[in-house]
Amino acid sequence: MTDTLLKVEDLRVSIPLDNGTLNAVRGISFDVRRGETLCIVGESGCGKSLTSLAVMGLLPKRAKRTATTLAFDGDEIGNLPERRMARLRGDRMAMIFQEPMTSLNPAYTIGDQLEEMFLAHRSDGRRAARARALDLLQKVGITGAERRMGQYPHQLSGGLRQRVMIAMALMCGPDLIIADEPTTALDVTIQAQILHLLIELKREIGLSLVLITHDLGVVARVADRVAVMYAGEIVETGTAQEIFANPQHPYTRGLLDCVPAPGMTKPGEPLGTIPGVVPSLIGELTECAFRERCPLAHDACRRPIPLYPVGPGREVRCVLADRDERTGERRATA
Amino acid sequence: MTTMAEPPAPAKQRSTSPRARTLRRAIRHGGLIFGGAVLAVIVFVAIFAPWISPHDPYAQNLPNRLIDPFWGAKTDPAHLLGTDQLGRDYLSRIFHGARISLLIGFTTMIVSGLIGTAMGVAAGYFGGRVDDIVNFAIVTRLSMPVILVALAVVAVAGSSLTVVMAVLGCLLWDRFAVVMRAATRQVRDLEYVAAAQALGMSTWRIVASEILPNVGGALIVVATLEMAHAILLEAALSFLGLGVQPPTPSLGLMVSEGRQVMFFKPWLITIPGAALFLLVLSINLLGDGLRDVTSPEGRG
Amino acid sequence: MLGFLARRLALAVLVAFTVSAVSFVLLRASGDIALAIAGESATEADIAAIRVQYGLDRPLVVQYFEWLTNALQGDLGRSIFFNTPVMELIAERLPVTVGVGALALLFAIALSVPLGVAAAMRPNSIVDHLAMWLAVIGQAMPSFWFALLLVLTLGVWWRLLPISGTGTFQHYIMPAIALGYYATPAIMRLTRAGMIEVLQSDYIRTARAKGLRSGRILFKHALRNAVIPVVALAAVQFGFMLSGSIVIESIFALPGVGHLAWISLQRSDFTVVQGIVLMLALIYICLAVLADLFNAWLDPRIRVA
Numbered sequence: 008m009t010d011t012l013l014k015v016e017d018l019r020v021s022i023p024l025d026n027g028t029l030n031a032v033r034g035i036s037f038d039v040r041r042g043e044t045l046c047i048v049g050e051s052g053c054g055k056s057l058t059s060l061a062v063m064g065l066l067p068k069r070a071k072r073t074a075t076t077l078a079f080d081g082d083e084i085g086n087l088p089e090r091r092m093a094r095l096r097g098d099r100m101a102m103i104f105q106e107p108m109t110s111l112n113p114a115y116t117i118g119d120q121l122e123e124m125f126l127a128h129r130s131d132g133r134r135a136a137r138a139r140a141l142d143l144l145q146k147v148g149i150t151g152a153e154r155r156m157g158q159y160p161h162q163l164s165g166g167l168r169q170r171v172m173i174a175m176a177l178m179c180g181p182d183l184i185i186a187d188e189p190t191t192a193l194d195v196t197i198q199a200q201i202l203h204l205l206i207e208l209k210r211e212i213g214l215s216l217v218l219i220t221h222d223l224g225v226v227a228r229v230a231d232r233v234a235v236m237y238a239g240e241i242v243e244t245g246t247a248q249e250i251f252a253n254p255q256h257p258y259t260r261g262l263l264d265c266v267p268a269p270g271m272t273k274p275g276e277p278l279g280t281i282p283g284v285v286p287s288l289i290g291e292l293t294e295c296a297f298r299e300r301c302p303l304a305h306d307a308c309r310r311p312i313p314l315y316p317v318g319p320g321r322e323v324r325c326v327l328a329d330r331d332e333r334t335g336e337r338r339a340t341a
Numbered sequence: 342m343t344t345m346a347e348p349p350a351p352a353k354q355r356s357t358s359p360r361a362r363t364l365r366r367a368i369r370h371g372g373l374i375f376g377g378a379v380l381a382v383i384v385f386v387a388i389f390a391p392w393i394s395p396h397d398p399y400a401q402n403l404p405n406r407l408i409d410p411f412w413g414a415k416t417d418p419a420h421l422l423g424t425d426q427l428g429r430d431y432l433s434r435i436f437h438g439a440r441i442s443l444l445i446g447f448t449t450m451i452v453s454g455l456i457g458t459a460m461g462v463a464a465g466y467f468g469g470r471v472d473d474i475v476n477f478a479i480v481t482r483l484s485m486p487v488i489l490v491a492l493a494v495v496a497v498a499g500s501s502l503t504v505v506m507a508v509l510g511c512l513l514w515d516r517f518a519v520v521m522r523a524a525t526r527q528v529r530d531l532e533y534v535a536a537a538q539a540l541g542m543s544t545w546r547i548v549a550s551e552i553l554p555n556v557g558g559a560l561i562v563v564a565t566l567e568m569a570h571a572i573l574l575e576a577a578l579s580f581l582g583l584g585v586q587p588p589t590p591s592l593g594l595m596v597s598e599g600r601q602v603m604f605f606k607p608w609l610i611t612i613p614g615a616a617l618f619l620l621v622l623s624i625n626l627l628g629d630g631l632r633d634v635t636s637p638e639g640r641g
Numbered sequence: 642m643l644g645f646l647a648r649r650l651a652l653a654v655l656v657a658f659t660v661s662a663v664s665f666v667l668l669r670a671s672g673d674i675a676l677a678i679a680g681e682s683a684t685e686a687d688i689a690a691i692r693v694q695y696g697l698d699r700p701l702v703v704q705y706f707e708w709l710t711n712a713l714q715g716d717l718g719r720s721i722f723f724n725t726p727v728m729e730l731i732a733e734r735l736p737v738t739v740g741v742g743a744l745a746l747l748f749a750i751a752l753s754v755p756l757g758v759a760a761a762m763r764p765n766s767i768v769d770h771l772a773m774w775l776a777v778i779g780q781a782m783p784s785f786w787f788a789l790l791l792v793l794t795l796g797v798w799w800r801l802l803p804i805s806g807t808g809t810f811q812h813y814i815m816p817a818i819a820l821g822y823y824a825t826p827a828i829m830r831l832t833r834a835g836m837i838e839v840l841q842s843d844y845i846r847t848a849r850a851k852g853l854r855s856g857r858i859l860f861k862h863a864l865r866n867a868v869i870p871v872v873a874l875a876a877v878q879f880g881f882m883l884s885g886s887i888v889i890e891s892i893f894a895l896p897g898v899g900h901l902a903w904i905s906l907q908r909s910d911f912t913v914v915q916g917i918v919l920m921l922a923l924i925y926i927c928l929a930v931l932a933d934l935f936n937a938w939l940d941p942r943i944r945v946a
Contacts, residue, residue, distance in 0.1 A: 065849055089855075096852030104850070109843040113942055114865050124851050159941040175851070372777075480652070481659045483877070484929070486884035486921040489902055490664055493914050496906045497672035508671075573783055577888055580785045583906065596786055607793055614786035622781035629777070 012183055012215045013039040013062070013100075016076035020057050023069060027289040031057050031070075033239040036314075039183065044209060044216040046226045046247070048262070049236035052285060055219045058236075059185045062217075063102055064092045080182065098128040101176035105188040107168035111160040117171055118156030124178040136178075143174040147204055166197035173204065177212075185217045190225065202228055223266050227251065232320065235259050238285050238296035241314070245321040255323040257301045295325070303327060366634045373630025379623035387440040394433035395419070398590050402428030410608055422612055425595070426602060431609075435616050438592040441585060442572045442620060445506055449571035450564055452510025457517020458560065464518070465525025466548060475518060482515045488577060495583045505584050509571050516570075520563045524556035558635040565628030569621045576617055592617045645937060653930045660922040661712070665705050668911060669697075677909040678721070708915070717916035722908045727916035731898060735920070737807065738890070738897035742882045744813055745821030746875060753825040754871070757832025758864065761840060772833065776826035784885060788819035788892045805894040816893045820885060824878035831874050835867035842866075869939050876932030880925035 020032035032054040039045050047055045061072045064087070077085035079100060084092065096102075104110045111120060118140060125136035137156070144152035147170040160168060169189060176184050186205070190198040206229060208214055218229055226233055230247040235256065243256040254260045264279025283300035286292060295301070295308040307326045315328040322328075367373055386393065402424065409415045410423040410431070417423075422431035464475035491508050498504045528534065529552065537547045576593030578584030585591035587598070592613045599609030668674070675692040676683075683691075692698045696707070711718065717727035760772035795815060796804035803812050839845065840863055848858045886899030894900070898917055905913035937943040 063850060065846065093849075093852045093854060096850055098852060102850040104843065104847060106843050110847045112844040112848070112862050112866070114940070123853070127851060127853050127857075161942045172847075477652075477656070477659075480929075481656050481663065484656055484660050484880075484922045484925050485664060486880075486918060486925070488884050488887055489914070489918055489921065490667065492887070492902075492906055493664075493668055493911070493918070494671040496909065496914075497668060497674055497677050497911070499672060569781070576783050577785060580783075581888065581891065581903065593783070593785070596783075596789070600789065603789065603793065604797060610786070610789055610793075614783060614790070617783050617786065618781055621783070622777070625777060625781050 010040055011038050012041050012080055013217070014076055014078040015062065016074060018058065018061055018074040018077065019072070020054070020061050020066065021071050022067075023071075024289065030288050030291070031239055032061065033288070033292070035236075035239075035241055037234050037241065037244070039215050039217055041182070041215055042209070042213045044218060044229055044231045046230035046233050047217065047219045047236055048221065048223065048226055048233060050221055050285070053236045054239040055236050056187050059102065059187050059217065059219055063096060063100065063185060064089070065096075065102070094128070097124055097181070098179045099181050100183040100185065101179070101181040103169075103172050103176050103184060103186040103189050106192055107165050107172055108192070110172060111168060113160055116157055116159055117163070121156070121171070121175050121178060124175050128179045139178060140174070143177050144171070146177075146208075147171075147174045148200070149174070165193055166200065169193060169197075169201055170204065173201075173208075177208070180212075181214075183215045183217065185219070187219045188221070189218070191220070191222070198225075205229060223262060235262070238292070239288055240296060240324060241322075242297070242324040243322065244314075245318075249318075249321060255317060255321075255328055256297075256325050257303055257327075258297050261300075363634055367630070370630045370634055372626040373634060376623040376626025376628075376630055379619065380627055383439055383620055383623065384443060386436055387443045390433075390436040390440045394430075394436045395421075396430035396433045398429060398433040398437045399588050400429060404428065407602070407606055409606075410612070413608070423608065425598065425609060431612060434590040434595060435592070435613060438590045438595060438613060439616060439620060441502070441589065441591050442575065442617065445502070445509070445575045446568040446572040446624075448506045449509040449513060449575075450568040452506070453512070453514040453567060453571070454517050454560075454564055456511070457514030458521045460514065461518040461521025461523075462525045462548060462552065462556070465522040466529055466544075466552060468526075472522075475522065479515050479518050482512070485512075487512055488574070491574065491578060492581065492583045495578065500583050500586050502585055502589070505575055505578060509574055513567060513571055513574070516567055517560075517563055520559050521556060524559040525552055528552050528555045558631075562628050562632040562635070565624055565631065569624040569628070572617070572621055572624070645943070646934065649930055649933055653926050657923055657926055658709075660926075661709065661919050662705060664918045664922070665708065665915065666701060668915060669701055669704065674909070674911055677911070680909075712916075712919065717919070718912040720905070720910055720913045722905065722910045722913075727913050730901060730913060731916060731920050734896055734898045734901050737895055738883060738886050738899055739924075741813055741816050741820060741889070741895065741897065742879055742886065744817035745819075745882050746824065746879050747821075748817050749821040749824040749828055749878065750875060752821075753829035754832050754868075757829040758836055758859075758867075760829075760833045761836030761867075762859075764837065769833075772829055776829050779822055779826040782822070784819065784823055785888050785892060787822060788815075788889055791815050791819055792892070807895060812893075812895075816889050816895060819892070820882050820889045823885070824875075824882065827878060828871060828874060831871055832867065835870055836863060839863045839867040865939075869936055872935050872939065873929075873932045876928040877925075880921075880928055883921050883924060 015038070016036045018032055018035045019030070022029045022031055035054075035058055037045065037047075047058065049055045057066065057070070060066050061070075061074075062077065064084075066072055072085075074085050077083065079095065084095065087095075111117070115123075118137065121140035121143070122133065122136040125131075125139055126133065129135070140156065141152045144155060149155055149167060149170055155163070155167075155171075160171075163171065173189075189205075190201050193201065202225060205216065205218075209216055216229070218225070220226060226247065233243075233245060233247050233250045234241045235243040235250070235258065237258050243250065243254070243259050245255075250259060251263070254263055258281070261279060261281040265281070267278060281300055286296055286299065293309075293311060295304070295310075295312045298304045298308045301308070312324050312326060314322040314324045315326075316322050317328050396419075405417070405420070405424050405428040406426055408417045408420050408424045411418075411421050413423065420430050420432065422435060424430055425434070460475045460478065464472040491512055494508050495504055498508075534547060534551050537551050542550075575584055576591070576596075579591040579593030580597045582594075582597065585594055587594060595613035596610045596617075599606070599613065603610050673688075675688050675695070675697050678695070679688045679691050696704060708718070715728060717731070719725065720727055720730055723730060756768075756772045756775070760766075760769040763769055792804045792815065795801045802815050803809070804815065806812055845858065845863060848862045853862075883898075886897055887902050888899070889895070890897045890899035891903045898920070902914055902917045905911070905917075
């Protein structure tokens, strides 16, 4: 029983296309400790969803995954045969997806699908499965759980379905839940409820959560630690407070500028934008991916930029990271 | 130092108009090319059959009955595919048989196409009551045992080429109606139709200039497939003796005639059957290829 | 669901009536039945006599309503040739036709569904290409030619199966194959397309994320949803098979409804033909209703609306 539940080192995902290889994830490393919530933030297309699928071993067939280390609870899972991986999935690491409307099989009842999760990994029988399902449905805040068990997905609203998905993920008491944009497809009020639920559960069960999102509001509410992704790489890591209070990477700063800050942004004040577009990830990229859009870019950016440590658990992929912003002098690097 | 690795050498400046892209896809589609080529050959043969046939397909020559085709035992270089029980040259009969099949297939396709397209487009465009009526007609037509009804009508009206074409034309419109209806509905909901309506264009003009050109792709695909369907049906009718009558060389009829001696001269049925098969196969490949090329997402 | 059923049945009844009327009119109006019955060597007087005898001189509408009233009571007229009630003739021959049809459909499904599933699981593989080629070839084969080829190869050259008659179960195998292969391409393609679509759906991804075994995912989750449209298609194809039985039964000399229709046509026994057309249409309509109901039952979104 280690403290580091999930350890990912140099994860890469590439997808062969007609006109070249798309390097969607270009060397990602992160840790998730027990009981910790890590938020992976980034815009659409930055590779965050593929990262989560890669960790779970759910990539589409034509995608290739490599990693120096992909370890769950101390055990290497990168080379596990599919059968063994399937046993882990749902049991010790579970996943919640973005689209609750289509993520449940329309032909079977909620109860059936919940119980199925339990029965796939435990040998305690149907009655135990049903009891656990009812218990979890209540826990995620669904009233009339008995009745809901016999209903079909199309009879539930989006918010309810997502709660069911969460309950389903919890059926076998996993150590880790990976949630890929769990609230994006929901109304704002429902979003708040779901997030609140996740926080509660985390507190109650000591769940580790990897939450993937593009919404900084979600990050602010839920995250212990944050990893900012851009163009297939992590460009900044740190605790939530550190990232919000003192964003180091120009992209992170740009992101935060785009979001109105209550109390600070004046009405009528234009929101920030980041000019330019994400570079194509087909083929090799031999410079900083953000260079073309970065207000601080200069010649030293025309090479692959490593992650510079700037504090405990704090890294920035920028050549200016090892310089103090105010004085411009080199900081001592670890 | 380069910023990005050199991109692959820029391809020749290719036009990317939808038509050019479709054409490129077409050229690369094996089935389309094969089907189209074979069909082209068959059509050529059919059109010029009277001129390229080595013999008169109706000329009987009893002393020369049942000569084997060129791969058989008892062959005659004057008759590459041998002769049938009445001494008629099989090669010539196949050529003329293809002619008949194509004629029937084509005419039936036109007639049923007109009927079915009119119904389908009307149903798709107007919706509501018109749609209900057309749907009802389609369901009714589908519930009828087509072969039997066709046979019965031919039995009463007399079996001739014209009757067969008329009957099949009046019975085989259902696919056209279904496909055209679906295609029209898709197009109808697009914005430029609404724009045309807002401009006050008359219904006729809208249908002619906005709808029809855009459902043309689907129409061509259905038309080829229905032509194949018509050819097979006519062959079945003739096989059963209630289609084209002897001595006209319909391929189906040739199989039926060959059946009498099939056990010791099997090629009398294999050759016309294979000709039919090849004809229908090429049409189907062409139709499938056209469908793949005009809407590559919808394979299978 | 009950409302759905009621509407469906109402439509079915309406279609049945329309089919009977249309086929009735088509038959009578496409030519002179009296002439067909009388034959080519008949005199004017003979033909006129036949016309009166069979009531063919009355207005079409009258003829139809008389026929319809009788039909609703189960009386489909009398066969001119056999001098037996048509209903009786059909009843004694229907089991053979339905039997061969059912066997044919079974064969078609047993061949095309697994093939379609296998093709869908490995798109663009050898299996997939094989399946597509099978479909293309199957659609291009004239049924009577295929049947005759089967007779030649399986029956005569290799002597594996009997080629005509109905003595044993083996007698039904070749007819079933000959009748059934025509439905295989359509069923295979639909299964394949349906499976491909289902396999890409979100709930299959969820199932994988739950750590379910792939066999379970395939059968319980994927197939269950992909098979819904195939049911309707199978019913429709069965209807076509009944219609196409006329060719197969005449080749294999099976005493079914198709064969009856065939010999009745040759003998201008149109009362029988009319009756058979109605019977086949009714069977098809019933199958379509059943297929719709089964569909609705399979899809909870319709069943538990």
